[in-house]
Amino acid sequence: MKTKITDLLKxxxxxxxxxxxxxxxxxxxxxxxFYMIERGMQNALVVLSLVILLGxxxxxxxxxxxxxxVGAYSYGIMCTILGLPPVVxxxxxxxxxxxxxxxxxxxxxxxKGPFLVVITIAxxxxxxxxxxxxxxxxxxxxxxxxxxxxxxxxxxxxxxxxLVFLATFGANRLxxxxxxxxxxxxxxDEVAAELMGVNVRKFKLLSFVISxxxxxxxxxxxxxxxxxLNPDSFASDTSAAYLLMVVIGGMTSPVGAVLSALLVTALPxxxxxxxxxxxxxxxxxxxxxxxxxxxxxxxxxxxxxKRR
Amino acid sequence: MDTILKINQVTKKFxxxxxxxxxxxxxxxxxxxxxxxxxxxxxxxxxxxxxGVYQVDHGNIEFVGEDITGLPSHVICxxxxxxxxxxxxxLNSQTVFDNVRLGAHINMDISLLDVLLNxxxxxxxxxxxxxxxxxxxxxxxxxxxxxxxVRNIPYGQKKVLELGRVMMAKPKLLLLDxxxxxxNNEESKRLAELIRKINEEGISMLLIEHEMDFxxxxxxxxxxxxxxxxxxxxxFAEVTSDPVVISAYLGTRREEKHA
Numbered sequence: 001m002k003t004k005i006t007d008l009l010k011x012x013x014x015x016x017x018x019x020x021x022x023x024x025x026x027x028x029x030x031x032x033x034f035y036m037i038e039r040g041m042q043n044a045l046v047v048l049s050l051v052i053l054l055g056x057x058x059x060x061x062x063x064x065x066x067x068x069x070v071g072a073y074s075y076g077i078m079c080t081i082l083g084l085p086p087v088v089x090x091x092x093x094x095x096x097x098x099x100x101x102x103x104x105x106x107x108x109x110x111x112k113g114p115f116l117v118v119i120t121i122a123x124x125x126x127x128x129x130x131x132x133x134x135x136x137x138x139x140x141x142x143x144x145x146x147x148x149x150x151x152x153x154x155x156x157x158x159x160x161x162x163l164v165f166l167a168t169f170g171a172n173r174l175x176x177x178x179x180x181x182x183x184x185x186x187x188x189d190e191v192a193a194e195l196m197g198v199n200v201r202k203f204k205l206l207s208f209v210i211s212x213x214x215x216x217x218x219x220x221x222x223x224x225x226x227x228x229l230n231p232d233s234f235a236s237d238t239s240a241a242y243l244l245m246v247v248i249g250g251m252t253s254p255v256g257a258v259l260s261a262l263l264v265t266a267l268p269x270x271x272x273x274x275x276x277x278x279x280x281x282x283x284x285x286x287x288x289x290x291x292x293x294x295x296x297x298x299x300x301x302x303x304x305x306k307r308r
Numbered sequence: 309m310d311t312i313l314k315i316n317q318v319t320k321k322f323x324x325x326x327x328x329x330x331x332x333x334x335x336x337x338x339x340x341x342x343x344x345x346x347x348x349x350x351x352x353x354x355x356x357x358x359x360g361v362y363q364v365d366h367g368n369i370e371f372v373g374e375d376i377t378g379l380p381s382h383v384i385c386x387x388x389x390x391x392x393x394x395x396x397x398x399l400n401s402q403t404v405f406d407n408v409r410l411g412a413h414i415n416m417d418i419s420l421l422d423v424l425l426n427x428x429x430x431x432x433x434x435x436x437x438x439x440x441x442x443x444x445x446x447x448x449x450x451x452x453x454x455x456x457x458v459r460n461i462p463y464g465q466k467k468v469l470e471l472g473r474v475m476m477a478k479p480k481l482l483l484l485d486x487x488x489x490x491x492n493n494e495e496s497k498r499l500a501e502l503i504r505k506i507n508e509e510g511i512s513m514l515l516i517e518h519e520m521d522f523x524x525x526x527x528x529x530x531x532x533x534x535x536x537x538x539x540x541x542x543x544f545a546e547v548t549s550d551p552v553v554i555s556a557y558l559g560t561r562r563e564e565k566h567a
Contacts (some may be wrong), residue, residue, distance in 0.1 A: 170424050177423040178409070178416045185399055185410050192397035195359055197385035197414035197477060206420070277537075 014255045017262075018165055025154045032238045035225070036269050037262065041160045043219040043262035047245045048167045049214035050211060055205040055251035056180055056242075058115050058187030059108050062122035067104070067212050067233035069218020073131060073138055076229055079147040081137065086150050090183055094216035101212020105205045124239050132231045143230040150224050156258075160221055167214060171254035185209055208221045227254075248289060310337045311370075312481055312512045313358070313389075320350075320357055320536075325387035327353045329536040330367070335481065335529075336555045339512045340503070342527025342544060350393055350536040351516045355483045355566030358514075360384045379463040385556045386414045392470040394516075400459040404450055405519055407458055407469060411476025446494070448502060449567055464495040471502065476503065482506065482513045482556075488522045500525055520548070532556070 024037060048062055053059050071093045078089035107119045130137045130141070138144055151159055174180045182203045185193035196198045216280065223229055249260030271278045313331040319326065327350045335341045345351050348461055356362045358369060360381040368377040390411075398407050419516060424428040445451040448468050449535045451460060458469065467487060472480060487503065488496045507513060507526075517523045523530065532540040532547050536558040540547040547553050 026495060057534075114468060173423055173426060175490075177417065178497060179423055181402075181410055182413060185403060185413075188399045188401065189397050192393070192399075194381040195361070195391060195397075195467065196410050197382045197384060198410075199382045210420075260504070 014168060014258075017159065017255065017259060021161055022158075025157050033269070034157075035234070036266050037079075037224050038157060038160065040262035040265035041258075042152070042218050042225060043212050043242070043245060043265050044164050044258045045167055045218035045221065046242050047249060047257040047261040048164075049211040049218070049245040050242055051171055051178065051252060051254055051257045052174065052183070052214070053207050053211035055253075056174050056175060056183035056187065057204065059204065059207065060113070060142045060185075060243075061104070061120040061211070062236065062243060063104065063120035063122070064211075065234040065236065065238035066124035066217050067097055067101065067125035067215035068219040068222060068238075069127050069131060070100050071216030072223040072229055072234075073144070073219075075220045075223045076147045080089055080097055080144075083279075086148050087175045090145075090150060090220055093220045098209045098213040101208045102205060102246025103214075104212065105208030105262060108202055108204050108208065121234070121236060121239070124234070124236055129229050129267050131234070140227075141231065143228055145228045147223070147227075147228060157223060163217065163221070165190050167217075168254045169259055171257075172302075173255070178202070179206070219275075242287065246294075262300050312337045312339075312372055313416040313514070315354075315358070316368050316370070318369065320353060320362055323465070327536050328357060328364075328461065331533070331536070331538055333538070334513055335477075335514055335563050337506070337512055338510055339528045340526050341516055341532065342506050342515045342523045342530035343514055344518070344523060344530060344537075344547075345533040349394060349533045351533060352485055353536075354533070355391060355485055355514070358483060359386075359389060377564050382533035383412075385477065385479075388478075388480035389483065390474035390477045390481070392467075392474055392485055392487060396466045396470060398458045398466055398469060398473070401457065403457055404445070404454050404461065404469060405441060405454040408444055408472050408476050411473040412437055412440070414477055422491060439504065442471050444475050447475075447505075449498075464491055467491060467495075468499065468502065471499075479511060482511050483549065484513060484515045486516055486518065488517055488519045490492065493497075496522060553561075 017238045021037070021041070024034070029037070046068060050061070050064060050069075053061055074093040074096050075086075075089045077094060078084045079086055084092070091157055104120065104123050104308055108116055109118060132140055134140065135142070149157065182193065185196065186203060190200055222233070227234075245260045245264045246257060248264060249256035249258075264286075268278065269281050271282055274281050313333075313335040315331055317333060318328055318331045322330040330450075331354065333354075340546050343351050343354065348474055353362065355462060357364055360376075360383075364377060368375055370376070371384075374387070376387060379387075386471060399410065416433070418430055418433055422425075442451060442454070444453050448471060450469060450472065453465070460465065461469070471484075471487065484503070488499055491499060495530065503513070503515075503526060515523065515527055521567055527544055529541065530544045531538060531555045532550070539556055540550045540553050544552075
């Protein structure tokens, strides 16, 4: 029997994606396209964070842009006003965001479905408005700039690649562990989970904390990529975009999340040539995709690689 | 024999409805205790009160000598009370194997870091757990379908799977809420056999069931409740010949009522 290339990739779809991402700087893309890939990777972290929170635990958040903002601004503030070295800020910011995630997690004890969504939207707006009005610290509507960045272009690319890779693996391991199973039990039947000995409140909070940590990390990367922070980048439509990405990625698949984040981030840019029609076609593509989601999704893609 | 569970003068009200009225109950160690009564008598409510789903309005519940009234459900589960549900509550989108794995949750002693780094401890625990789960699946006879999604397996197997899941938690007391409901004769017989085997391992049980043959074959002591009140207790033969119980199930004759 002849060995096919796909044989080597059996169940290793994840390596294909990361392999392609790893050779990108060598190919030498034009800087704007390269920037969009970087943004895709940065978004991938938020989408992974939603895979854990929404996909595994079933808690829908439309306030993740707020968490990303917390991560980004705390990095900026720590570097400028507090004068901490960027590496220290890189470590503290996600931890700080995780603590904020605890606060966001508390309403989930009593609220479900749409009611929890409203709370998370409110959270996102509160963060945005706080940032907008704390002009002395955040620069408010004028934005924040002049903070040091961690790495230069190519080094940053590989740094992000490593982080996304680790996060993808971590999410996978989490999914297969008893913690992931407890998350899924909460998603499917809270009462049954509780009666099987799952401390539902503790595990909900844990899910929010892990999710917020990843979102905060993504915020730090955002700050590094753009070199400029503005409250508009963290409006609620950004949260909706994250939700779109996690849904397209298949909700529970970490690999799907990464792929979806890369594609959905790049898509509007790939459609630039359509000029005025761009956003209409963009919407149409997403619409068609969601319509045929049952046929074309990450699971069927993975199977394609496994079967042959 | 020692007492494993003691319910002392428990009352539970929902608004104006008294679901459990001043109930006393006792389950001995190693015993299968039957709990029967007409529909809406408050049998499932008693289980919900024991497992902490509902808080009692009055009275207390002791489990192996310890007051467990008001504890959260997951703590009560950790203490060793497991239960199955009248309307099956399995994780439908997960496999048979993973559903049983959920039962082992309370015995898991691994940190998040162990999981993320996949440490030696994590690998060891996972391997041990796998063998243990396969033993349980073999015991309940579902090993051959361990990778099926629960939503695809037939009703009878779901009922048995719930039993397997709760077995993984290694409970001291098992509360079975109508385990035989909806099963055919053959399945019901096999289930009774399984329950007897579990009981022989020293696990005490409280069994709610409408199928009288099923209760008769298994239960030692039997309690009968109606409208939240205990109306009889004793062996199955005693309670089923009790006129109060017969009237609760079948009603009284017109002449008797007027007499």
